Amino acid sequence: MTNLLRSAWVIGRRDFAATVFSKTFIFFLIGPLFPVLLGGLFGGIGARVASQAEQPRIAVVSSQEDFLKLERAHDRLKQAMDDRPIVELVGVPPEQDVSRQTEGLLASKRHSVIAVLSGGLDRPHLTGAVEPDGAIVGQMRLLISSARASDSAPAAMLVTATQHSTGSVDRSRSITAQIGQMILFFLTIILAGMTLSQLIEEKSNKVIEVLAAAVPIEAIFVGKLFAMLAASIVGIVVWVSTGVAAVSMLTAGGAGEIPTPAVGSGPFLILTVIYFAMNYLLLGSVFLSIGAQASTVREVQTLSMPVTVAQVLIFGFAALAIGSPDSPIAIGGALFPLSSPLVMVARAAERPELWPHLLAIIWQAGWIAVIVSISARLFRRTVLKSGPVKRRWWRRAAA
Amino acid sequence: MLRQVGQDRQQSAFAVEATDLVKDFGDTRAVDGVSLAVPAGSIYGLLGPNGAGKTTTLRILLGIIDPSSGSRSVLGHERPLEAAQDIGYLPEERGLYPAMHCREAIAFMGALRGLSLTEGRRRADELLSNHGLGDWGKKPIRTLSKGMAQTVQLLGTIVHRPRLIVLDEPFAGLDAINQARLEELIRKEARSGVTVIFSTHVIAHAERLCERIAIIAKGKVAFEGAVDEARATLRPIVRLRTRSEDGAWRDAIPDDARREGSEWIFELPEAGPEPLLKALIDGGAGIETLAIERPGLHDAFVAIAGPKAAAAMSEEKAQ
Numbered sequence: 001m002t003n004l005l006r007s008a009w010v011i012g013r014r015d016f017a018a019t020v021f022s023k024t025f026i027f028f029l030i031g032p033l034f035p036v037l038l039g040g041l042f043g044g045i046g047a048r049v050a051s052q053a054e055q056p057r058i059a060v061v062s063s064q065e066d067f068l069k070l071e072r073a074h075d076r077l078k079q080a081m082d083d084r085p086i087v088e089l090v091g092v093p094p095e096q097d098v099s100r101q102t103e104g105l106l107a108s109k110r111h112s113v114i115a116v117l118s119g120g121l122d123r124p125h126l127t128g129a130v131e132p133d134g135a136i137v138g139q140m141r142l143l144i145s146s147a148r149a150s151d152s153a154p155a156a157m158l159v160t161a162t163q164h165s166t167g168s169v170d171r172s173r174s175i176t177a178q179i180g181q182m183i184l185f186f187l188t189i190i191l192a193g194m195t196l197s198q199l200i201e202e203k204s205n206k207v208i209e210v211l212a213a214a215v216p217i218e219a220i221f222v223g224k225l226f227a228m229l230a231a232s233i234v235g236i237v238v239w240v241s242t243g244v245a246a247v248s249m250l251t252a253g254g255a256g257e258i259p260t261p262a263v264g265s266g267p268f269l270i271l272t273v274i275y276f277a278m279n280y281l282l283l284g285s286v287f288l289s290i291g292a293q294a295s296t297v298r299e300v301q302t303l304s305m306p307v308t309v310a311q312v313l314i315f316g317f318a319a320l321a322i323g324s325p326d327s328p329i330a331i332g333g334a335l336f337p338l339s340s341p342l343v344m345v346a347r348a349a350e351r352p353e354l355w356p357h358l359l360a361i362i363w364q365a366g367w368i369a370v371i372v373s374i375s376a377r378l379f380r381r382t383v384l385k386s387g388p389v390k391r392r393w394w395r396r397a398a399a
Numbered sequence: 400m401l402r403q404v405g406q407d408r409q410q411s412a413f414a415v416e417a418t419d420l421v422k423d424f425g426d427t428r429a430v431d432g433v434s435l436a437v438p439a440g441s442i443y444g445l446l447g448p449n450g451a452g453k454t455t456t457l458r459i460l461l462g463i464i465d466p467s468s469g470s471r472s473v474l475g476h477e478r479p480l481e482a483a484q485d486i487g488y489l490p491e492e493r494g495l496y497p498a499m500h501c502r503e504a505i506a507f508m509g510a511l512r513g514l515s516l517t518e519g520r521r522r523a524d525e526l527l528s529n530h531g532l533g534d535w536g537k538k539p540i541r542t543l544s545k546g547m548a549q550t551v552q553l554l555g556t557i558v559h560r561p562r563l564i565v566l567d568e569p570f571a572g573l574d575a576i577n578q579a580r581l582e583e584l585i586r587k588e589a590r591s592g593v594t595v596i597f598s599t600h601v602i603a604h605a606e607r608l609c610e611r612i613a614i615i616a617k618g619k620v621a622f623e624g625a626v627d628e629a630r631a632t633l634r635p636i637v638r639l640r641t642r643s644e645d646g647a648w649r650d651a652i653p654d655d656a657r658r659e660g661s662e663w664i665f666e667l668p669e670a671g672p673e674p675l676l677k678a679l680i681d682g683g684a685g686i687e688t689l690a691i692e693r694p695g696l697h698d699a700f701v702a703i704a705g706p707k708a709a710a711a712m713s714e715e716k717a718q
Contacts, residue, residue, distance in 0.1 A: 006513075007511070010507075010510045010511055014496075014507055018496065018498065018499075022498070202494075205494050205495070205496065205497065206490065206492040206493060206494030207494035207495065207496060208494070209463065209490045209492065209494060210488070210490060210494050210495075210508065210511070210552075211511065212463045213458075213461045213462075213463050213483070213486075213488040213490070214483050214488070214508075214511035214512055215480070215483065215511055216480055
């Protein structure tokens, strides 16, 4: 046992140093910046396009006075809707033949309106490609009512702002749960992939035989698995510290602005690291045993594809638990070993009890012992084979 | 008590013993009943063409793979990995991390065998310096030529001062100068009491270095013993040139003698050189030259492993 641990330490120390002190690790550290930047960029463009596309234009054929009242009502509604897209109004002075003017406006490419409102505030008449009970008609009704009552003062209401309420906290915690699951999922997939490519590199460099002659194969397996885990924890620490620093600098309230998860910030961070480790050890060991059977990158891609697809499905299943951590789906997800870490990290954000986490960690650790031991055995049997992957049984039978 | 057992193990006359090793890979039998006994402190060669089972045998002896059946004992341990700290291994397919510096690569190989990194680095500096490679320490492996990388790996193989060194085709890929250096290094290690086992398909290396050899062909040991014993399986060869073309002396020439130019070549008759000489002189052969040659290991190999195996070895050497 001591020899196994000592050997695993030697392997792990080298892998850790080779990973952390490599140029690629810098890219790994700045990796999360890309989705943030791209998300911001494309999100902004998308929102702009969407807001332009979602604002149907209505031509208002009315007196100047009526149009001003409608415009003021429009401003009030827009403010109440928190700048969400609502109809856009274009004032047009009335002509003698309003019916013909309406037809002309609907056909005009210059105005590009969806409907025309005529008849002023007293006898409003909306003509255009709208549904009688649709949102556009609904918004126009609200605007007209508001414009008609524009002389009355807005309702007086005393407003007392509090920092949090149950509703707002639940919403933030659901977001925290979602972010926690996403970090766990993506980080695990990336790291398991990195471990796999390192193993393939060693197989192609023939270093694996030097290692196998000196230390037990199980030590190589464990060393590699834990080296990448340690490297990823370095990554998490850097990201969390950078994130907290960024929030502190960019927001008035500093890090205190970050919504506190249900179990508390400290325990949540610890639980996230533990669940990440559990998730990574489960998936990483499966990936390593796959890598042991493959000798080329192509074979690895073929073999790891089903596992990656399965992991995406599991991620989707675990996401169903967000918002309802006590539902049968959430409990089932917590019991299924491969989704358990993802479901439990979401629970940590949404429910304050700590004891379920203790049970979950023991449960997951048991499964890790089983899966790592099976994977290590498989790894031992196949890692030194350098030829192509064995022919499948059905092909053998057909031959 | 445990200490006593350990001491007994260390004092064994054989560094490596293997009995009836068999290894099957699916339907293929790579090693078929191999038995070996490698005396401690000797240089031992495994001879055979590619695919004969040499590498598989070495991997079994090192514990990299387990045999399908049979037993092995390495430095007194039935599980070779238990003796890993006393063994150095250079595989046929050399493997080093390309980004590692030479010094770190040697120290890492020492660490795999139980040496601390600090001590490994110190010894790496010492080894590099002793081999005239003092300025290589900071060079990444990827910048080295194949021969240079092989030298670094060889130094990594001995950095922890092993009692047993196993080298799989160590001369492959080396130029003549480096081959001579490697031969000298093997001799030096053996002089200091280290057991060296190496596999090769170049008989000349084995002939120059080994005290004992095993000739392996098709997974089986065709011969195992001292090099002289291998040679002794053949009778000395007589090369004779005479002034006379014919006469009574021809009766002294065996029926299976062959002619190469003006030379007669045949095995020395069992009776020895004296009756042969007498018959040639009395028969009026007019001896111009007569040489009695001790058969080389190559001749012995041909006789033991068969002409096909010898031809395969010659082809590999040429490549």
